[in-house]
Amino acid sequence: MVIRNTSMSDRNLEQITEETSKDGTLQTLTKLIIDSWPEDTNEVTKEVFEYWNFRDELSNVNEISLKGEKIIIPASTRKNMLNKLHEGHLGIEKIKRKLARDSIFWPGINAQITDFISKCSVCLESRRSNIKEPMAESETPELPWMTVGTDIFYWNNNNYLIIDILKLRN
Structure with missing residues (x-):
């Protein structure tokens, strides 16, 4: 068979x-x-x-x-x-x-x-070359919402979007 x-x-x-x-x-x-x-x-x-x-x-x-x-x-x-x-x-x-x-x-x-x-x-x-870029440091922003960082990742059967808003402290 x-x-x-x-x-x-x-x-x-x-x-x-x-x-x-x-x-x-x-x-x-x-x-x-x-x-x-x-x-x-x-x-x-x-x-x-x-x-x-x-x-x-x-x-x-x-x-x-x-x-x-x-x-x-x-x-x-x-x-x-x-x-x-x-x-x-x-x-x-x-x-x-x-x-x-x-x-x-x-x-x-x-x-x-x-x-x-x-x-x-x-x-x-x-073939694709998956060379990772080194982390780049950013300057501290002067005003809120001046710098926004995002990242996408998959974990535990879910997709996530992370948004990081850097703001100044008073």
Whole structure:
């Protein structure tokens, strides 16, 4: 049912199935999923050790490995998947959220997304620079309402506008 309800095309699923059959790590992982994991981490080979912490979430359906409802992408197709995800140049956080909604996974995916996008020349050129301005001191006004300061902030599910009126004391 998970495979049928995925947002991937049949062509992509066929490619993932084919590449999974060629991927030594995923073949070892499949064997562990089917035959059961060893009791001790020392008995796990290095190539599949990165799957140890979520071994209870792993399954294999139609020769495709899954982590929960997410398809584990073979190493040979990961760069292609990153390219497809990044076609719209959405940025690191939006792509990570998109992946959380979608159905793909591999160990270290978040770090690879960050690394991949941080090297994208289009994203680097068009990203916003949020350089904060230093606080500027203002002089004490001579008359009431001569200086008015405002600030906007969001807190506890509410928007606030602060107005600071500097006035002289008599």
